[in-house]
Every structure is written in C-alpha cells, then in structure tokens.
Amino acid sequence: MPENTRARTVHPIVNRATLPLATPLRHLAAALLACAMLASHAADSEPPPHLRDTGLGARGVMPFSPQYTLWSDGADKRRWLWLPPGRSIDASNPDAWQFPPGTRLWKEFAVDGKPVETRYIERRASGRWAYATYVWNADGSDATLAPARGASALGGRYSVPSRDDCQACHGSAAVPVLGVGALQLSPERDPLAAHGQLPRAGDVDLHTLVRRGLVRGLPPALLATPPRIAADTPVERAALGYLHANCGHCHNGSDNRVPLRLTLAQSVAAPVASRDAALASLLGAPSRYRPPGLGGAPQVVSPGQPDSSVLTLRMQSRHPQVQMPPLGTQVPDTEGSALVHRWIQHDLAPQPPRKEASP
C-alpha cells in the first residue's frame, strides 16, 4: 500500500515503536519517554525544537480519523492522540470532553505524498493549551519547530500557521480539541461525508476509547446508539457534518465563539436541537456580511438558491476579505461546496419535498 510505504520511508519517528527492539528495552524506553513527556509539563515552556522530542512515537500514541474533516487544500492528513498513563478523558459532557493535563495531539499534513508540517497541541499542567507546528525537511528525515509567526512552505503554495492562527480556530470552540469527540469518532460514519475516508488500520474510535477506559463518563445512550447528526435527508446530514467540521469551531454556542448569531456546531447530547439551531441561524437569516452584488440584505442561506446564499459565496471565495474559513486554506473545496450547494438547492428548496410532506 502506498500509505504504508510512505509511513515506513519518511516517518521513522512514528514507526519507532514498530522497530524490532527487545521488549524489555522498548518498555524502558517508553517509560523514559513518558517521564520526559511528563516532566516538560511542569512549566509552560517553549515547545521542543524538534518534533521527535514531542513524544510522537511513544507507547500509547493512538491514531484516529474524524468522520468529518477540515478542508486543508487537499493535504493528506494523519492524526494521533496521547494521554498520560493512567489518565482519561472526562466525557460526562459529551459535547465538551475534558482532556487531562498532559494530553498531546498531532496532525501531519502531507502534500504529493511528502509530509510538510506536523501540528502539535499539548495541554500543559497549568491547564493551558499550547500550540506549535513542525516543518519537515525535504527528505522527510526531520521536522523542526516553526516560528511563532508562521512560515511559508512549498515555494509559497503552502502556509504554515502562526500560533495566533492556531488559537483562532482552536480557541473559539468549547474545547480546543476539535477532532476527538463523540460525533467525530462515532463508529457509525457518515457515508456521504465530504472527503470521507474509511478509518485507517489501528485507528481508535469512540468504542475503542471507552473500552480501554480512556474515555469515561460518556452517557450510556451514546454507546448503545452511535452518535449521529439529526437530519431530514442523507445529504443534509453530510452537509451539516461538513459545516460542523469546517465552521463550527468558530460558529458555535460556547462562550468562546465568534459573536454572531450563527450556530453550526452539532451536539450529540441534543442532536435535534442543535440541528434546529443550525437551520434557524442559516435559513432566512440576514447576513451581517454584505458582499457587493447580492443586494441590500442578503441571507446566509436562501433556501433553494445556493447562488444567492452568502454561505456558499464565502465558501467558494478565496479572496482574503471574503473567504470562509478565513484562514488555513487558499484553494476552495470543490467537493465540500458541491455538497452544501446540493443541500441548499434540492433538500432545502421551499417547494415539494419536506415542509409540506409532514402534516
């Protein structure tokens, strides 16, 4: 498989755990690494200068794949989670998981089969979340800490985010971890999700994490029935999932949200209510942003008319003063836009389908 080949050839760090080390030696090495990882929590210090020093390769690092992905200009992404030994995630609020201090997450971005950067989030002992990103060298043998102000890669085609940029999205949600949650790791994946992929071998999902005792307190109903978005149609489910993953981190109901009446984050505790809130904030809602050419009071979503909807207009634009999301992408997401376009045009069309269908 090309995926595995790439993993073997360019990711010695990730695959250190698979090297044929003698087991006791591996355990000692893992214990030392875990100690080193814990020790660095003691202070809110600058992140380590090399990715290899962040612990990506330690025992217990778990790959995962959210069912609804953030569009990153087509980059191929891989993600990992690590929890300190003996610690677990408190999921008693299933929409805002509480991660223990020491939690670490990585997301690798690869373009044309080569890793470009690996982003890193760590919850410090103080409870503060720290962000960093590591830029890979040309032969994929080492990744070094990017400047806090960000950087440019691939000859300007690729923007490595600044730490403020990290904070912009991750600091606007109820919890800064966006891809590890009940909806994103639901074992029942949305077959129509834009850019949806089957989980990779070894990926953990909601059930795995609960079974291993790494997620505790999750309401039992969410184990009995896998979390899913409430929607009238399969296309609507996928469209709301897309908006959840690409917009919901800023446009949500938490105290950290952007101060607009726009709620696109979906709840697993109250799926119907969150779906209704999303529709209410989209349909027929006047847009604060008024682009030239759409008249005096354009709507965020004009049912049946995607071309008159500010939502699709801004999704399709990459003009820096117009585009949504405002950062992290320079290329419109054709597949994601087509999905939302289809939803607005067909599923939300005021005529036949659903409004008159139910008495």
Next chain:
Amino acid sequence: MMSADTSLRLSACTAAIAVFAALAAATPPAGAADAAPAKATAATVAKGKYLVSTSGCTDCHTPVKMGANGPEPDLSRMLSGHPEGLKMPPAPVLPEGPWIASVGATMTAWSGPWGVSYTANLTPDADTGLGQWTARDFRATIRTGRHLGRGRALLPPMPIPVVQNFTDADLDAIFAYLQSIPAVKNRVPEPVAPGAPVAVK
C-alpha cells in the same frame, strides 16, 4: 543493566512526576480563557476614555464634518465609523510615484494598494457595531490584526503595530469605554479589493 546516568534520569523523573501531580491538582477548568477581563468600573471606563482620546482613535473612527470653524468631528456619530449613507465614488487612480493613498473628506474612507477600506463602527450597537463583542474578541482583534482575532486581516490605515503595544488592562479599559458610549446604528460597507470590484459569482 541500568547506568548511573539512567538512574539519575529516573530520579529526576520521579521528582518531575511529583511536581506534575502537584500542579495537576490545581488545574483550572478546560477552556479557561487567558486572564479574565477587568470588571468595567467607572475608573476603568475613565481610563479607557483617556486612552481613546489620546491615541488618535477618533481621528478616523469619528467622521469629520465641516463646521463653522472648519473641519470638526461629528460627535453625533462619535466612533461610529464610515457613514453608511455616504456612498463613495471610485477612488482616484494615482500616477506612478511616491503618493500612495487617498482619503475621503470624512477621514473614514481610505484608498491605497490594499483597495478601499472604511473605518469600523466601534459603538455598542448590536447589529452594526461591537455590541455582541466580548473583551476577549476585542483583545484578540488588536493582538492579531484579524477581525475578531479570527477573520479577515484588518486593513490600513489601522495602526495595528502601534495599538498592539497596549497592555491587556489597557485594551480592556478601552473596550469598557467603547461599550459605554451611545450606540449608533451604522452599517459600515465592506472593504473593496484593489482593482476590479470583488467578484461575487
């Protein structure tokens, strides 16, 4: 076999774990924002007013009108940005050379290599001003030079490199003052990109 070095590292780890455990016990709830904004007391608002009036904010955010003694700030529109009703004609095209920008007579519309920008409504109007903003949003905007700290970049002539130097307490005071002034309903137009108008379809 464990080397002296390894054993030393393990001891250090044990100590580190103890420190870690002590710190973990005092972990604040998730999502805690940085420092909590200062409570808006009369003194805070007064400090904010002082900072706003000495830092040139009104120069561009309050439209200038012609009065009996010449141009003066239109205090009925204090800090409400470019007037919604003032439609600007296309900006003059400057010849090649060291002149780089043009400004409207209100001082609220600016044209330059970045396109045309209009100064923002800083009053607490809920729909068109900062009425729904929090102190955190305001701080984030000034710190990052991005709208709400997350959106599009703020445009010239907003002096972000200057105002970035305010302390958090200064910014909270400025925000408290801005929330205390009369709300003016005034929807400032979106900026215009350089060259052709922004294509919308």
